[in-house]
Amino acid sequence: MTVPPLEKTAETSAAPAPQESRLRRIAHLDMDAFFASVELLRYPQLKGLPVVIGGGRRKVDELLLQGPDGTGERERRFIPVEDFPRLKDYVGRGVITTATYPARQFGVGSAMGMMKAAKLCPEAIVLPVDFDEVRRYSRTFKAAILEIAPVMQDRGVDEVYIDFTDVPGGQREGGRVLARLIQKSIFEKTGLTCSIGVAPNRLLAKMASEFNKPNGISIVYEEDLQEKIWPLNVRKVNGIGPKAGEKLARLGIETIGQLAAQDEQWLIGHFGKSTGAWMHRVAWGRDDSPVVTESEPVSMSRETTFDRDLHAVRDRAELSRIFTDLCLRVAGDLQRKGYVARTFGIKLRYDDFKIATRDHSVAFYTADGPTIRKLAGQCLKRVPLDKRLRLLGVRASGLARVEEVPAQGPQRGAARGAREPTPGDSAEPGTTASLF
DNA sequence: AAGCAGAGGTAAGGTCTC
């Protein structure tokens, strides 16, 4: 009678009844300056120099790699350092994805605006992100790990969790022996280094992997909590971001130890039942979440920041073109990965950085570009368009694998709650005066 | 007829992560 839940193929690391007592040993592995290191493999002449990766792909390409004849055909490793574009030459929007360690010396780092970084280190070399290349290396290093340890959880392109508990050698020296083996294998197959932390759970492993960077290993045991974890700032906890960190600071709590000293009920009073209890748990190093090897995507989206802020009326044509393109790209992503969706939405970022989102669920699943364009277009009519826009995004959620879609679409429950289309929404192509 | 509780859903906003 109810909506069939999305199949969660969650394989956990639950061990098959160990004969002898084993310690739970979880590793967190983090590739060192991943995006930048991948680029340094093709431009070895840049080793040791401040290099940043990021900015708009097209913008950097305009600066980049014009050979003497303007073809850009020169063999990469022979391009003289002087010919590479510099941060001071970069114009426009964008942020830094990764900086090499020499660049970090200047205070340049991930997520920093390009213009600000240019002030800190104008001579830094700037290269575009090559996502295809990064993904290739990502697959390679993960495959290397899986040859050694089968229980691995993906955490983005440059990061994984690995359950060492039942891997041969995973217990030796608290995991150090296996960690070394994995580092060696990854280096042999990619030429890249990584840092690994091994601890009783994911929470502590994640923090441990930062202790000894780059190319380091750090082993943490339960009894190290007080000495190695409690002195750290609360921001080191995965999940305590700028907002919670700021609020804790206002309450006089800077370190994880100080957090652990708080009464759980007091934390719940300030942060809510779920977050408060969670904060208390993590401050005491407690985390029994499993290493999950499979998971299903929840949403797929595409968004873009414009070169300049656009006005809904004056720049209508351009916005319309961008909007259609985003919808078609979301459709393409769904199709390529074999999914359909029944909730579609938009995201706007205004010139003052305020964000507005709108969603709309329908009773059928689709991955069709024009249909998505129509549904997302209806969302657009429900959002204020008086301010200038800097970003537009399109999102699909309520996903189902295309081969598992219930023939009738979702049953009563879902269809019932959905908002009834209002008369103006009918939107046969070409009839409604669509905003964009 | 009104009221309540719980389940489950949609919608909007927010936080956090790499």
Added chain:
DNA sequence: CCAAGAGACCTTACCTCT
């Protein structure tokens, strides 16, 4: 004048059905 893009998850409000 600046601050990307993609995705997961949480909270809150509100709705409907049982």
